[in-house]
Amino acid sequence: MIGLGFDKFLSRFVKHKAAVLCLFFVLAVIAGGIFAPWLAPNDPNKIELKLKLLGPGGQFPLGTDHLGRCILSRLLYGTRISLGSAFLVMSFSLTIGTAVGIFSAYRGGRIDNLLMRLCDIFLSFPSLVLVLVIIGVLGSGMVNVIIGMILVQWLWYVRIIRSLVLSIKERTFVSAAKVAGTSDMKIIFRHILPNVLPQLIVLSTLDLGSLILHFSGYSFLGFGVQPPTPEWGAMIEEGRRFIRSAPELMFYPGMLITLIVISFNLIGDALRDVLDESVT
Amino acid sequence: MIKEKVMDVEGLCVSLLHRQREISVVRDVSFCLEEGKVLGLIGESGCGKSITCLSLLGLLEKDRWKVEGSVRLKGKELPYLNREKIRRLRGSSVAMVMQNPISSFNPLLTVGQHFTETIRTHKEVTRREAGQIAVEMLLKLNLSEPEKVMGQYPFQLSGGMLQRVMIAIALFMCPHVLIADEPTTSLDVTVQYQILKELAELRDHYRTAMLLVSHDLGVIAQMADEVAVMYGGYVVEQAPSREIFCNPMHPYTRGLMKSRPAFTKDRLNVLEGYPPSLMKRSRGCPFYERCRCARKDCLEFDMKETGATGGHSVRCLLYAGEEEVKMDACS
Ligand SMILES: Nc1ncnc2c1ncn2[C@@H]1O[C@H](COP(=O)(O)OP(=O)(O)OP(=O)(O)O)[C@@H](O)[C@H]1O
Ligand SMILES: [Mg+2]
Numbered sequence: 001m002i003g004l005g006f007d008k009f010l011s012r013f014v015k016h017k018a019a020v021l022c023l024f025f026v027l028a029v030i031a032g033g034i035f036a037p038w039l040a041p042n043d044p045n046k047i048e049l050k051l052k053l054l055g056p057g058g059q060f061p062l063g064t065d066h067l068g069r070c071i072l073s074r075l076l077y078g079t080r081i082s083l084g085s086a087f088l089v090m091s092f093s094l095t096i097g098t099a100v101g102i103f104s105a106y107r108g109g110r111i112d113n114l115l116m117r118l119c120d121i122f123l124s125f126p127s128l129v130l131v132l133v134i135i136g137v138l139g140s141g142m143v144n145v146i147i148g149m150i151l152v153q154w155l156w157y158v159r160i161i162r163s164l165v166l167s168i169k170e171r172t173f174v175s176a177a178k179v180a181g182t183s184d185m186k187i188i189f190r191h192i193l194p195n196v197l198p199q200l201i202v203l204s205t206l207d208l209g210s211l212i213l214h215f216s217g218y219s220f221l222g223f224g225v226q227p228p229t230p231e232w233g234a235m236i237e238e239g240r241r242f243i244r245s246a247p248e249l250m251f252y253p254g255m256l257i258t259l260i261v262i263s264f265n266l267i268g269d270a271l272r273d274v275l276d277e278s279v280t
Numbered sequence: 281m282i283k284e285k286v287m288d289v290e291g292l293c294v295s296l297l298h299r300q301r302e303i304s305v306v307r308d309v310s311f312c313l314e315e316g317k318v319l320g321l322i323g324e325s326g327c328g329k330s331i332t333c334l335s336l337l338g339l340l341e342k343d344r345w346k347v348e349g350s351v352r353l354k355g356k357e358l359p360y361l362n363r364e365k366i367r368r369l370r371g372s373s374v375a376m377v378m379q380n381p382i383s384s385f386n387p388l389l390t391v392g393q394h395f396t397e398t399i400r401t402h403k404e405v406t407r408r409e410a411g412q413i414a415v416e417m418l419l420k421l422n423l424s425e426p427e428k429v430m431g432q433y434p435f436q437l438s439g440g441m442l443q444r445v446m447i448a449i450a451l452f453m454c455p456h457v458l459i460a461d462e463p464t465t466s467l468d469v470t471v472q473y474q475i476l477k478e479l480a481e482l483r484d485h486y487r488t489a490m491l492l493v494s495h496d497l498g499v500i501a502q503m504a505d506e507v508a509v510m511y512g513g514y515v516v517e518q519a520p521s522r523e524i525f526c527n528p529m530h531p532y533t534r535g536l537m538k539s540r541p542a543f544t545k546d547r548l549n550v551l552e553g554y555p556p557s558l559m560k561r562s563r564g565c566p567f568y569e570r571c572r573c574a575r576k577d578c579l580e581f582d583m584k585e586t587g588a589t590g591g592h593s594v595r596c597l598l599y600a601g602e603e604e605v606k607m608d609a610c611s
Contacts, residue, residue: 175339179376
């Protein structure tokens with residue numbers, strides 16, 4: 001993507017129509033979250049039992065939930081937490097994973113071996129179990145779930161980034177830079193990092209979807225966001241009790257999560273195609 | 281003119297650490313490079329030429345390779361244990377030109393970025409000054425339109441041009457020693473000779489000592505003042521260029537000279553067989569299996585130098601002791 005030039009990259013990406021559509025959808029949702037205070041028609045937490053379980057229309061475009069809160073407003077505010085936490089987990093775990101992965105691969109030797117065995121041990125557990133253990137130690141709550149997810153997620157990135165760096169490190173131009181006396185830092189930042197960046201972008205886009213899903217999952221299980229904070233997973237959980245009388249309580253947030261996850265996957269796939277094309 | 285020793289390599293041994301075993305790749309190699317002179321290093325693929333070059337630069341990773349021996353630059357031992365010091369020497373005092381110019385450049389950076397990066401590693405200059413130095417160097421290597429070249433990406437240039445750029449990058453600090461590991465192997469013949477010509481001119485101009493690695497006898501004949509022939513990790517024969525081409529002593533060198541294509545109708549003599557694999561290297565002469573005049577005691581031979589007369593040294597039992605042998609008998 002960097003070697004490709006931005007306009008060329010764009011013209012190739014635009015060919016993937018579905019991905020472009022998804023990109024607009026994701027951007028719209030993100031904008032909705034950012035501008036929620038202006039866009040939301042009502043206070044997301046204002047309980048008005050008289051107005052519970054209203055159908056769509058009027059003051060409440062998507063109706064109200066079992067406590068009479070505006071569903072649309074809750075969805076908009078929920079975006080901030082659901083997407084925000086996923087981005088947070090992604091950026092922290094990716095940064096830590098990249099730093100450690102590059103260090104490990106570049107240094108090699110005993111430290112590298114030790115780190116990889118450590119990763120092996122932790123990655124042999126399903127990540128759900130690991131996060132639950134961490135939550136068990138730290139207690140539940142949104143911040144702890146985020147910390148738990150970061151602690152587990154970065155291990156995956158260390159692995160992947162290490163293998164990416166190992167393959168770049170063996171390329172002749174890295175030896176050529178070493179031969180010319182270039183310092184390790186410069187080699188890492190000018191030669192190695194830019195060459196793994198495209199793969200990192202694809203990887204993180206694909207993973208964002210699953211992070212959103214996971215985070216909502218923890219809220220659904222009752223570990224993450226505590227009521228009355230609006231969050232998609234928590235909203236599904238609250239709506240669960242009214243699945244017969246008011247299925248839309250689960251439908252709206254569920255649909256949103258599904259669409260977002262699909263969107264991130266399609267965008268990631270398209271990015272990968274575009275970048276692969278540029279390699280071959 | 282007084283000959284000045286620039287680099288002095290003595291008893292260089294390199295072994296690969298593999299599953300608690302040490303596999304020796306370069307064995308007891310000694311040579312010295314003189315100011316303004318070219319030492320040609322020749323030998324079959326896999327005999328350890330590139331590893332020798334990399335070990336001189338201190339570029340072999342310590343946890344995979346064991347390097348012994350002494351390398352002195354202008355009389356001073358090279359500080360291989362100090363990563364930072366040896367890094368500063370690379371590219372400034374000891375420079376190297378790599379075999380494959382096209383893959384030696386990062387596809388994401390322009391030629392200019394490569395050049396200025398290296399200049400700014402070794403000299404405290406601004407980006408602009410570095411650019412000027414680069415353009416001057418490129419002009420010296422007969423690259424037309426250096427400004428345009430500086431802004432181009434590696435894939436926009438030909439192999440020959442990239443090799444010139446790499447030589448320019450290697451030489452801007454006027455290094456004492458230039459190591460050229462098969463600098464022309466991947467280029468076509470006309471470009472190859474232009475580049476060799478330029479290398480020769482630059483060597484005269486900067487009085488750089490050069491180690492030229494090649495498996496092309498023609499290149500060596502054209503460029504080298506002295507030739508070292510390598511086989512199975514040993515330098516089996518070393519002599520001034522003329523001497524080695526007129527009077528090769530080691531059976532391997534002779535085979536090599538004979539397998540050189542000439543414009544005659546005779547059939548080409550080819551060295552039979554393959555060099556022994558790394559894992560199988562044992563005591564005795566590594567050339568034993570392919571040698572026409574092999575004897576039993578060759579397997580016990582410790583590969584010490586056997587004859588060294590008039591700067592012509594060789595490691596072969598044929599020349600051991602008083603048996604100043606009937607060379608023609610087995611050639
Ligand atoms: N990174 C490495 N790991 C393991 N073995 C290696 C490595 N690099 C080289 N070798 C081995 O060391 C031996 C010497 O290799 P070297 O690259 O020095 O050969 P060479 O003489 O330069 O050959 P060529 O003419 O093909 O370049 C070879 O047998 C090779 O298999
Ligand atoms: Mg080689």
